[in-house]
Amino acid sequence: MNITIKAALLGSALALASPALAAGTHPDTGEALADSQIYTYRMLDDVKSFDPQINTDVEGSHILRDLFEGLVNSDPQGNSVPGAAESWEVSEDGLTYTFKLRDAKWSNGDPVTAGDFVYAWQRLADPATASEYAWYMELMGVENATKIVAGEMAADMLGATAVDDKTLEVKIDAPRPYFPGMLTHASTFPVNQKVLEEHGDNWTKPGNLVGNGAFVLTDYVPGVKVTRERNEMYWNNDKTVLEQVVALVINDENIALTRYDAGEVDKTDVPAGQYPALKEKLPDETYSTPRSCSYIYMFNLREDGPEALKDVRVRKALSYALNRDVIVDSILKGGQYPSYNWTHQKTAGFEMPEIDYATWSQDERMAKAKELLEEAGYGPGGKPLELTLNYNTSEAHKKIAIAASQMWKQALGANITLANFEWKVHLDKLRNGDFGMARYAWCGDYNEPSTYTDLFTTTSGHNNGKYTNPKYDELAKAAKTSANPAEEYKQMEQLLADDMPIVPVYQYTQVIMVKPDLKGYPFEDLMNNVYSRTMYRTAE
């Protein structure tokens, strides 16, 4: 054992030498830069895929935004700004977008052309690719996308065409004012056809992968780390400061925090409940900023669902009796927002309607809850209210569910049985309507309210409680073409508060630690779309 430890000591001495040197000042802000421009962060899980049209998860998207560049980027505040497209125009009817591409190169030196986008988009919709995000082309409303995904039309009929090498024309089926914002999504990123055809299934391996982003993939150790380095070919390379970005896979958040303290990672997540203590200890490194996700309990409103939940008064009573402040302040403790509506309140273009019970005090809510439940004939003196609450395995979900069931027990005398399931089983039970109430959460795909409101339309793939209100569906449809959809969204939220098909619980914050010398992290972006090229390390 001794020999191993000695060798280890020698190894850690060598670790002090750093490979990258980039002293100087920041090109825009003029701040003095650190010699070593390496950014290392903690990643919860391994990357599922480096293929923009195959990837489905958030951490993978972060890497893809470094390796590739879509038509539109978001800036650190979350606004849409030109990316691979220099500018774009929209026709008067709002149905045709013309994107002018800037002069940019792939990391192998090939020029980035409109054809690369057409190829990637057709690839996304093509049944042969079998992408899980094929529906995103449909969501964007690109002409013929639905028929292509259904296999009724060839992929080259997609409503995206290269007018010339630098001009991309996109036809969509209905005006969508937020269309450019949807193009920040990684599934719309271009890929280099030549490279894909040359390497086949191995095209995403380091060394083979060719991208048009600010970084290139240089190393991938599955389950351990992903390394990317500056792409000299990137059109705006002069503004890239970081030389190397490393993602370390660390599953356990407490170990990740220890490694953050040891200086091994520059950014990590704060374990649930530890935010106040860390904020006090390290106020300049601990952050809680809005994150576009919403946490709810969904009611099962199906025919064969629990009888009690068919009564809106019971649903309202359960929602009113839930003390969100306790959940947020005593369990989560990370600055999350107690929630009385569905859409994350910081979503761009969202105006909060005046939801009555949001303005009441908790005592008023309790009183109203008791009253409603009594009217419905449940609770003390009436039928006993007995329901099951399903949640998927997680410490935080468990704590919240226990607290909620206690609140319902005390306020309403309701007997809520808690049922914990592994994730896939939880989803399966949701799909099959095998639940009374179920924990659910959704993170927006893009920064616009429809990414939330669409979920409770009658035909939505999320609507497992089978809530249906024709008025809601009509509003959802109208919002797609409305000049000022904020009004429709407001009315939809109002309907959700009136019909109460869900219990809003809380809206997320991103609770993280970031080393004080690391600048340019997009704290203000609700979507947390990180682009490593905006970050840099200052000299201390």
Added chain:
Amino acid sequence: MLGFVLRRIAMAVPVILILIVFSFVLMRAAPGGPFTKERALPPKVLENINAKYGLDDPFLVQIGTYLKNIIFHFDFGPSFVYQDRTVNQIVADGFPVTLTYGFWAFFFAVLIGGALGIAAALKQNTWIDYLAVGFSIGAQALPNFIMAPILVLVFTLWLSWLPGGGWWGGPGDPNSYSSYLVMPVIALATSYLASIARLTRSSMLEVLNSNFVRTARAKGLPDRTIVLRHTLKPALIPVISYLGPAFVGMITGSVVVDMFLSTGGIGKDFVQAALNRDYSVIMGITILVGMLTILFNLLVDVLYAWIDPRIRY
């Protein structure tokens, strides 16, 4: 002996086949699938995916294709979740890792555990015995999911001796190869070490109190000869039957080590695949573990015959 080995290998074939069919059926019976997500995929999209992976074929066709690909092409299929990688690649990436730390963990567990057990038995009811037994009970009681975070805290944060996890990335890596091994080996070896120590001690004691040892003492043999020539071999039999499966368990990795120390081994791949319903990966690793188990059980049986001349095949 050769006949015995050949017979056992021939028997392994149907065992593996049964294992494959059984795991295949069980896995498909579990609720949810690899593409079950929060959002139900639109039916057309799901159809395309099922067609790509052959999930729309009848069950018997699926299992037939699966077996055919393994037997004729040694192809265990693509991962359903890690879509850039095949099962062959996942095992090729992860198995060398678990094999390495598992081997060293086994080596130290046997060496230290065995030595502790023998010392405790020879000096029964002395302070050496108490210390060895106390140590092994402590080691057994300390689960590795507690130990791993403590190791990182001590070796990485407090002492700054070792990287807090990960695996050697090649000659360009600033840390040495062995620096990545220390924590996984300690975390994995400890509880095995404790079991080996206790098993060795009790079986050693049993042999030391047996009639033939008493006879050996009565005829005046020196202690050294009694222990080395007459006691050690018979005392090893129960230990060896434990070591076979233990070795397989160690080299196929530990989910705790892989999760907490980010080693990238197949221990984590296996558990993640089960949670993700990554059918092909679960099958691939199950088959690997199954074959290794059969192999090492066979090895143990052969060792028995070598240790105990009364055993003949």
